Amino acid sequence: MNEIDNFIVFLENNKKLEVNLIRLRSNIDVNYMTITQRLRSLFKYFIYLLDEYWNVRYQDITIKELTNRRKKIDLFLLNKKRNFSKFSKRSITVKSEINHSFKSLTNEMAVMLYKIIRPDQGTNINPDNPFSTKSHQLRNFLIVHLMMNYGLRVGELMLLTKRSIKKSLNSDSYSLIITNTDDEHDSRQRKPSIQNEQSYRVIKLDSMDYKFLRLYIEKIRNFNDSDILFTSLRPPYSPLSYSSINAIFNMIEQAFRTLHPIYFDDINIDSIQKLTPHVCRHTWAYMTLxxxxxxxxxxxxxxxxxxxxxxxxxxxxxxxxxxxxxxNSIMPNYYAKRFIVDSANFINLQRISQELWE
Structure with a gap:
């Protein structure tokens, strides 16, 4: 695995093979977008080799040991991807805008988004919902809702199974279990995984959300042996991939943008560039704090x-x-900073208003 670090240093130092190379991080003679693209290509090929040859057919170890090793490798690769993603132009753009654009929905935006994704109920048709069938509408509503109200990462959402939703024996208490899943029917090439030890958690569910999830499981998600919660609703009922979920969000964004173009107009300080799963998690984090x-x-x-x-x-x-x-994550402090800035500005405007009218 150290060879990946060495390769990054090699690229940053203009493809030199000399000893005692240093990590530059800001080499003006290097195109960091090109480095990022090359690293992504390398990782794709590396993952292909793992998927193709990291199995019991080629490795003389048990399935359990093989699985544990693969999880460690996947976590290592994920951390490396985070590191080199900082080189990209997109990441630099986000960082340069971070002080004046927080990439989350306002309360008004969230209300309007829910009006769009609300599923049809009986004769009460929602003409703004971009999905044609009630089954797709309920599934996609739950996907967005779990991210917006419980802060799930997209990978965590993809790990949910029909057994992730639990009810307490002694009370009307409901829980959502966030953990890794070893489903033999999971055919996804890029399998999701838990990011860190703290990501294994139990989240209390609202009773109405529990009922919606049970309705989805019993009436819609009951057609094959796979335990994965969110799958395609057409044969062969494959588990939703990252690209599938992004496609769902793209359709919702198109409807959202058509109905409320002002929310995407960068003339406004609180506009958003795109509607993504990460925007939903940002929204949840700020509102929860x-x-x-x-x-x-x-x-x-x-x-x-x-x-x-x-x-x-x-x-x-x-x-x-x-x-x-x-x-050691700085993300909670990032949301604290935004909250403090918003509160300070609110107090300052109140002061100005009082002084002007006294």
């Missing part, structure tokens, strides 16, 4: 004994646990 901070500030047992910083840290820890971020 804002709700948690407000809740703790309004709870006397916290405001009497804890400072604002301590309240923020508690809200951040809630967000970290629910979102499955590792202890």
């Amino acid at each position: 804002a709700f948690a901070v407000k809740k703790y500030r309004n709870d006397s047992k916290y405001t009497l004994n804890q400072s604002n910083d301590e309240i923020m840290q508690k809200a951040l820890e809630d967000l970290r646990v629910l979102g499955g971020w590792s202890a």
